[in-house]
Amino acid sequence: FPGCGHFRKGARDCWHTQGVGPMRVCFFHPDLGIGGAERLVVDAALSLQHRGHTVRLFTGYHEQHTGRCFQETMQDGGSLAVTCYGAWIPRTIFGRLHVVMASLRMLYVFMAFVLSGWWRHFDVAFCDQVSIVVPLLRYCTRTKVFFYCHFPDLLLAPRHSVLLKLYRWPFDALERWTTGCSNAIAVNSKFTAQIVAKHMPSLSDRTLQVLYPPVQTASSVEDDDINHDRELRS
Helix, strand or coil: CCCCCCCCCCHHHHCCCCCCCCCEEEEEECCCCCCHHHHHHHHHHHHHHHCCCEEEEEECCCEHHHCECCHHHCCCCCCCEEEECCCCCCCCECCECHHHHHHHHHHHHHHHHHHCCHHHHCCEEEEECCCCCHHHHHHHCCCEEEEEECCCHHHCCCCCCHHHHHHHHHHHHHHHHHHHCCCEEEECCHHHHHHHHHHCHHHCCCCEEECCCCCCCHHHHHHHHHHHHHHHHC
16 A cells, blocks of 8 residues: 555454554445445544544444444444445446446545545545545545445346447446556455456456454454564564
């Protein structure tokens, strides 16, 4: 990560910054619910905050009034600052146009982020899932951008007809270009790194950092404890 040290193995502890002073980090995530991607974002934010960095999460949807979110992100009793813009924007139109609405929502979040003046207060932006805001963050606000690729969206969308292929084509091309605008990119496995390099040729010469496991697990905690014990004994 440019100017942000390196990653170390082990979920929350892998978001370890070495040799850098306190940073101001903003996270951009489309829907801060209770999925695996959201757990990764929360763990990353908690780890950076624990190490003295200023952290705030920006999202297009945060359903804390129903409890459909992690405890750490709730206004009452949570440990992370969360700002939600555009919750009124629907996630789909009659169950369709997922990618269109996700892109519109994130563009709205970015617009509110800029107009509210938040962009002046951050050094680094963490983005995942929706990459459309990456070039805007990097070139319009001069913020360094780190993108975490769970898996290319262009390989997850159905293409059962010519019409669907035509519908997806501009979004697939946009995903390839905007992802490449990141200062640094990480993936969740070597397999994903190979898939990204294959289907996004423009990234084949980029260094894709593998971050595994991305979230805290019992085994990763045990591994960290063992390594810590070894360090104490050496």
